[in-house]
Every structure is written in C-alpha cells, then in structure tokens.
Amino acid sequence: MSLWVDKYRPTTLEKLSYHDDLSAHLKQLASLPDFPHLLFYGPSGAGKKTRIVAVLRELYGAGVEKLKIDQRIFVTPSNRKLELNVVSSNYHLELNPSDVGMYDRMVVQELIKDVAQTQQVDANAKHRFKVIVINEADALTRDAQSALRRTMEKYMSNLRLILCCNTTSKIIAPIRSRCLLVRVAAPSIEDISAVLRTVAKKESFKLSTQVAENIAEQADRNLRKALLMLEAAKVQGNLNEGDAVPGTDWEIFISQIAASIVEQQTPHRLLEVRGKVYELLSHCIPADMVLKTLAFELLKLVRPEMRPEIVHWAAFYEHRLKNGSKQIFHIEAFVAKVMSVYKKMLMSQ
Numbered sequence: 001m002s003l004w005v006d007k008y009r010p011t012t013l014e015k016l017s018y019h020d021d022l023s024a025h026l027k028q029l030a031s032l033p034d035f036p037h038l039l040f041y042g043p044s045g046a047g048k049k050t051r052i053v054a055v056l057r058e059l060y061g062a063g064v065e066k067l068k069i070d071q072r073i074f075v076t077p078s079n080r081k082l083e084l085n086v087v088s089s090n091y092h093l094e095l096n097p098s099d100v101g102m103y104d105r106m107v108v109q110e111l112i113k114d115v116a117q118t119q120q121v122d123a124n125a126k127h128r129f130k131v132i133v134i135n136e137a138d139a140l141t142r143d144a145q146s147a148l149r150r151t152m153e154k155y156m157s158n159l160r161l162i163l164c165c166n167t168t169s170k171i172i173a174p175i176r177s178r179c180l181l182v183r184v185a186a187p188s189i190e191d192i193s194a195v196l197r198t199v200a201k202k203e204s205f206k207l208s209t210q211v212a213e214n215i216a217e218q219a220d221r222n223l224r225k226a227l228l229m230l231e232a233a234k235v236q237g238n239l240n241e242g243d244a245v246p247g248t249d250w251e252i253f254i255s256q257i258a259a260s261i262v263e264q265q266t267p268h269r270l271l272e273v274r275g276k277v278y279e280l281l282s283h284c285i286p287a288d289m290v291l292k293t294l295a296f297e298l299l300k301l302v303r304p305e306m307r308p309e310i311v312h313w314a315a316f317y318e319h320r321l322k323n324g325s326k327q328i329f330h331i332e333a334f335v336a337k338v339m340s341v342y343k344k345m346l347m348s349q
C-alpha cells in the first residue's frame, strides 16, 4: 500500500496539473539539443521534485524510472570511510548532500567525475549527457558549490545538473548564472483543491469543493501536506461538510500508528508499523519528530503507571537517533520496546 502522495504523483509533463505554462516550457526545453543546467526552486510541497522526475522522463523515456540503489564508499583525507547510498538509473543519478554532511565537496567531486567519465550505457539513449540531480542544493557548503561550479564547465558535454532547493539565496552566484532558473510557485488554493478532488474521484468518494479548499488552506498551499491531510481525514471518516478538518496530517498518521501498537504486539504488527514509519521518514518528516510525536500519542493511550517507562525509552532512543545513522532502526527499536513493555504489563494484570 502506498500513500496517496506516491500513488497519485504524476510521472509525465503532460499529466502534471497546474502551472501549465511551466510544463509546456519544460517540454520544449527537453526537446532542445542544448539542454541547459536547471535550478528548480520554490516552497516545500510545491511539486519541484515531481516536475524534475517528469523532465527526466521526457528526456529519456520510462527507463529513468528503473532505479537502483548502490552503496558507495568514499574515503576521506583523514581516512574515514563514508558510506553513501546513491540512487540512480541508467541515465541519471540523485544526490542528497545532507547524507554526507561536511564531506560534501569530496563526494560531489568524485561522483561527478565518475559520471562524467563513464559513457552512456544505453547506446540508444536520446541524449549523450547524463543528469545529476542534487536535492537540497542550498544545503551544500560553499566549498562543494565551488567544486560543482568548476565541473559544470569542464564536463558540460556529457553531464547536466538539475539542482533543487527552496530559495536561491544560498546558491553561489556563479552557479546561479550558469543555470536556467525554474521557479515552482506554491499551487493556488484552487489548484490544490482540484488535485484533491481528482484523487477523491479516483478513490471513489465524494469531496466537496468547500472541504477541499479548507484542506488546501490549512495545508498552507503545500500540496504534499494537503494530500496527507486528505488521506488522514478519509481514514478517520470525517470529510463531511461542516466537519472540522483535522489540524495536521502526519500527526494523525502517528496517532494511528500509536493506536495500532497498543492494539496488538506481534512481529507482524511491528513490521506494519515499520512500513508506516518508513513512509513518514521518506516524506521528510524528521525522525526525532516522529519519535517524539509517537511517544506523546502513546502516552495518551496507555495507563498512567506505564507513562514513565515510555518517556524513559523515548528519551533513550532519541539519544540513539541523534548519534546513529539508520534512523528507522532506532524508531523501530523504540516501538519493539514499547510493545514488549506493554505486553508485559498486560500479562501481569
């Protein structure tokens, strides 16, 4: 089961709703032989990532959707080993600088050099160049940005960059001036309402314009948030006219997770919970927020005598979370702990 934000994410430029002029412009760009470097910017949930994927699809066809994840190892000058998961297709590669932190310059340089020096594997590829997508480009250090800038010229014949960020203010001027800037503004209330109503139709339930617009407003014109809110509200069964739309999206998901933990403590349920937590994390809800909210939601459900223990374990795993790399493990460990504590309490009654 995937969340609606994934299930209904448009994959081609034609299928994108709203900002039609921009979609047409991108389509035209993709057909040019001299496709430029692009810098996408705009607020969270405006649909930047979705548009970038649609552009890749326009450039190379459905093959870009065949993703693989490789583990790459980099050795820092101080001999520290860095492990990094790199998502790529035959045609492009994706990079999240936040995965590598202070070593971003080295990683950026090595990855780009690698990509630039390998030939396109697919001899029938529509373009000779490969694309490197850099998410959260504004999180790159200036050092990494300078390295990036140098490669932009050096490898232009077989490499294009697509950068994605919220604002361009943290991107150094020489990069900005070498990219075509693509602004993806937040969709309007009407745009979001239309997307929500289309999703409702596909899921075969009625959604009035009024309720759809309410959700769009409460989501601050963030489409991801709006879709998550819609799905949560649907699960809770309160999408009727006049119902107050629940305040937040993921908080409701987490309260459902908490309820399912208290309902059943089995390995199977743990696996289900893990899947849900993973989905939250992959939608950029910070792990510590997930853990904290989950702990609060659990506190509401359990008996008073169990509360101190939950707080203790939440703090324990929050600490682990800060020091560890695989966030999901620590949240899962917390859930497993709560399940065992809960079960023990039930049995001792």
Ligand SMILES: Nc1ncnc2c1ncn2[C@@H]1O[C@H](COP(=O)(O)OP(=O)(O)OP(=O)(O)O)[C@@H](O)[C@H]1O
Pocket: 004, 005, 006, 008, 009, 010, 015, 016, 017, 018, 042, 043, 044, 045, 046, 047, 048, 049, 050, 051, 195, 223, 224, 227, 284
């Ligand atoms: N043009 C569109 N038409 C319909 N749905 C869309 C469109 N663009 C985005 N969406 C939906 O909105 C969700 C959020 O979009 P996306 O992840 O592209 O936003 P973003 O701007 O990259 O956000 P962030 O900066 O927070 O990563 C997607 O999962 C998708 O379901």
